[in-house]
Amino acid sequence: MEYVLALLPMLVKMAIVVGVLLLLPLPLTWMERKIAAHIQQRPGPMRVGWHGLLQPLADALKLLTKEDHIPAEADRRLFAMAPVVALVPPFLVFTAIPFGEPVQVFGTEVTLMLSDMNVGLLFILAVSGIGVFGTILAGWASNSKYAVLGSLRSIAQMISYEIPMGFSVIGVVMLANSMNLSRIVAAQEGLWNVVVQPVGFFVFFIAGLAEAQRIPFDLPEAEGDLGAGYHTEYSGIRFSLFMLAEYLVVVMLAALNVLLFFGGWQGSPFFLPDTVWFLLKIGFFVWVFMWFRFTFPRYRYDQLMTIGWKVLLPLSLLNILVSGILML
């Protein structure tokens, strides 16, 4: 009985996180479509529900009832595995993301995160690196040239942008003397890291955009030359799993931007609980990602590689050097 009671908060937290993450794409697709529409001076979805609020539900139903098609030449096992492999890392990352200070519930202290790891940041970077496997498998298993080319592109892109992304957060780690995300947030009390580490933020933000394969770095999905990239051959529920993974990566990056550079739940106005304030900041970053998406065109492939290796990587190394010298 003691054992169960000890496990209970953890189980409840897991259920909440998994449930929220699974449902998250519904409001996010609505938001994305609305933002796209309003940038183009359209009202967007208006028919299903109030201002089209139920549109994502209708879309989800449509996706679920579509034919689940597997190409004849495909490697069936890998083909079925790839969406799940793509989906696991974004879920896993959220185990390490804190949502606020520990709170008191019925006399016991409950931390607002699934697992308070000392190497939280490293864990997140490592796990999000696994995400590329979903892309590799999807492209390979489809046995289609568009899918393979798309997945090759995204592999090259994700690997080359992971390096500046990893380097750019080192400055933050140096400032906080810890890789624990709660400690990093605590270290930003009073002064957010974005003020101290503007270059680090800049590199992290751009590398994050590339990592999430958002415009202007959404080459894997360049419709003009590649069909739909690595998920060209996917349809129905498997396709929606890829979409889910994509949206979760966006939310994850927004959360990381907030945690590492915008003070996490610090500096909330007096009337807002810390967690709500934190979620609002995440929402703001998601909105910025979408705003970018409908403003910029896409970079060419060689430009993408140039930006990654010749601009972001030296910048992030320089950032480490300069912040190291300043700290001495």
Place this chain on the structure above:
Amino acid sequence: MARTSVKKAGWIGRVFFLDLLAGLRLTLRYMFSKTVTHRYPDHEKWVPYERHRGHHFIKTNDEGDVNCVACELCSQICPCDCITVIPYENEKGDRRPKVFDINLARCLYCGLCEDACPADAIKLGQEYEVACDHRPKLVVHLEDLVAAPRKAEDGGQLRPARLEPGGKRRSVATAAAGAESHDWWRHIRKGK
């Protein structure tokens, strides 16, 4: 406007992404501007201007008699030969059309019939929803032309409308002119 500011800033501007920021500013401004979509046909309908050349109509005088004197000038001038007029003499001894058919499927809405008409009878009105599912329905007769909507006096307005599925009317029902309508063009951001 956006472009010039970037040009002035030169390479320094490019280092600080002034060009990208200009783009972001533009889309942000659009994001919070009014939408221009007509919610046609079940919420709004745009009423065309008075100069619009839509479905024809035939004017009548105060006694309810058609102005048309069946001179056939309109059918003569019509470039696509879509007007058929057959005259007759009515009980008052006036020349009037016995048949006045317009084949809307052939008509190109050039308005030459309106110009040629010596009796101020045939006009092109505001009606533009002439689509139907049966081609013979597109040949309209004298009584249809007399009943057709006139030129819009408050053209350019967006009026509340509703859709009547299976209704007898071919066009979307709109509310009366005035009150709820607004000038759609006023809402469009002029190019900057």
